[in-house]
Amino acid sequence: MQVDVMINHIGQLLPMNRKGPAKGEAMKQLEVRENVAIGIKDGDVVWIGSNADTSELVAARVINARGALVTPGLVEPHTHLVFGGSREQELALKQQGVEYLEILKQGGGILSTVRATKEASKEALLEKALFHLDRMAMHGITTVEAKSGYGLDRETEMKQLQVVKEAQEKHPVDLVSTFLGAHAIPPQYQDNPDAFLDEMLAMLDDIQAENLAEFVDIFTETGVFDIEQSRRYLRAAKEKGFQVKIHADEIDPLGGTELAVEVGAISGDHLMVATDEGIAKLAASDTIGVILPGTSFYLGKETYARARDMIDAGAALAISTDFNPGSSVTENLQLIMSIAALKLKMSAEEIWHAVTVNAAHAIGRGEEAGMIAVGKKADIVIWDAPNYLYIPYHYGVNHSRVVIKHGKVIYERPEIR
Numbered sequence: 115m116q117v118d119v120m121i122n123h124i125g126q127l128l129p130m131n132r133k134g135p136a137k138g139e140a141m142k143q144l145e146v147r148e149n150v151a152i153g154i155k156d157g158d159v160v161w162i163g164s165n166a167d168t169s170e171l172v173a174a175r176v177i178n179a180r181g182a183l184v185t186p187g188l189v190e191p192h193t194h195l196v197f198g199g200s201r202e203q204e205l206a207l208k209q210q211g212v213e214y215l216e217i218l219k220q221g222g223g224i225l226s227t228v229r230a231t232k233e234a235s236k237e238a239l240l241e242k243a244l245f246h247l248d249r250m251a252m253h254g255i256t257t258v259e260a261k262s263g264y265g266l267d268r269e270t271e272m273k274q275l276q277v278v279k280e281a282q283e284k285h286p287v288d289l290v291s292t293f294l295g296a297h298a299i300p301p302q303y304q305d306n307p308d309a310f311l312d313e314m315l316a317m318l319d320d321i322q323a324e325n326l327a328e329f330v331d332i333f334t335e336t337g338v339f340d341i342e343q344s345r346r347y348l349r350a351a352k353e354k355g356f357q358v359k360i361h362a363d364e365i366d367p368l369g370g371t372e373l374a375v376e377v378g379a380i381s382g383d384h385l386m387v388a389t390d391e392g393i394a395k396l397a398a399s400d401t402i403g404v405i406l407p408g409t410s411f412y413l414g415k416e417t418y419a420r421a422r423d424m425i426d427a428g429a430a431l432a433i434s435t436d437f438n439p440g441s442s443v444t445e446n447l448q449l450i451m452s453i454a455a456l457k458l459k460m461s462a463e464e465i466w467h468a469v470t471v472n473a474a475h476a477i478g479r480g481e482e483a484g485m486i487a488v489g490k491k492a493d494i495v496i497w498d499a500p501n502y503l504y505i506p507y508h509y510g511v512n513h514s515r516v517v518i519k520h521g522k523v524i525y526e527r528p529e530i531r
């Protein structure tokens with residue numbers, strides 16, 4: 115068989131090829147294939163077999179995996195990719211003990227990024243988004259969800275969504291767009307958040323007509339949007355034909371996890387302070403819990419999401435960086451895999467499900483991303499690691515050696531010596 119690329123001498127391959135998300139116990143069951151090779155043609159995987167049988171492949175390019183780990187490209191299911199400016203001066207406030215929600219209340223935090231995003235040109239936002247995407251791709255991520263939410267007005271929200279669309283034309287990584295117009299209450303609407311939500315809802319027809327977002331998300335939190343407002347907003351979005359997501363129970367336990375299940379959200383994100391009742395409902399539902407432990411870490415919280423209880427109850431979990439300029443400033447999902455191991459006590463088997471197949475299902479890409487299978491897109495990472503246990507274990511650095519997106523090598527670790 116003629117192929118464009120053959121990857122041979124794969125020590126461990128994680129195909130992650132399954133129907134539907136892995137829930138509860140199923141997150142522990144990892145298929146590991148040893149001593150295999152992969153053939154890629156026209157961007158897709160066309161052959162997976164024993165490394166001893168590669169004589170049937172005629173390859174234009176051979177990449178030797180040198181006995182290392184090979185996995186699907188990572189799927190990043192929750193980022194605030196497009197924004198102007200940065201918030202490094204808030205780090206000193208955090209060190210003085212000023213809380214995240216207090217900074218927001220004083221007009222900083224999200225609102226300071228909103229001001230910087232309004233000021234930035236579309237070209238500048240695009241350039242910056244592409245830079246962050248490059249960095250994600252270097253770290254082995256081949257599919258990325260991207261939220262708006264730093265405009266809080268029609269013009270700037272549209273500008274952000276258009277940047278995602280243009281970034282998709284310029285960057286090989288697959289993007290999935292989410293409208294998060296309901297991310298904070300702009301100052302002029304402080305006394306009338308419902309009118310603001312109506313203004314955001316009024317954008318949905320145009321967003322749909324221009325195909326600018328698949329998902330609608332809301333920040334359900336103290337001082338932002340309450341449960342009643344969130345319910346009304348998400349129901350209205352669903353009626354328009356959008357699937358919905360929720361920033362739920364991130365800081366205060368308002369019942370966002372329960373609401374995610376009630377409205378049939380594709381994912382409930384954060385769930386840091388979800389209650390027993392929320393966890394039980396999540397486990398019994400099709401909603402995927404997207405856990406963002408980098409946020410607990412970065413905000414200096416003692417509390418982490420109860421991932422163990424969630425998995426033990428039967429929930430399907432994904433994990434994510436939450437990449438954003440305020441509460442989790444990193445593109446490195448591998449670092450988050452380590453934090454998930456150390457702070458959420460997730461096993462390596464669970465973590466690999468959480469960054470591949472389950473993450474793909476959390477953003478509606480379960481049929482095409484997060485797996486290595488014949489007939490599917492070749493989104494593949496060759497790691498500088500002997501086995502799958504190694505990535506969460508060796509923390510804070512980039513382990514990817516070769517990143518392949520749709521059959522093309524998009525990153526190769528440089529050799530310094």
Ligand code: IZC
Nearest residue numbers: 194224333438439440441
């Ligand atoms: O810019 O602070 N939590 N939204 C909700 C964020 C964090 C992003 C930010």
Ligand code: ZN
Nearest residue numbers: 192194361436
């Ligand atoms: Zn977020």
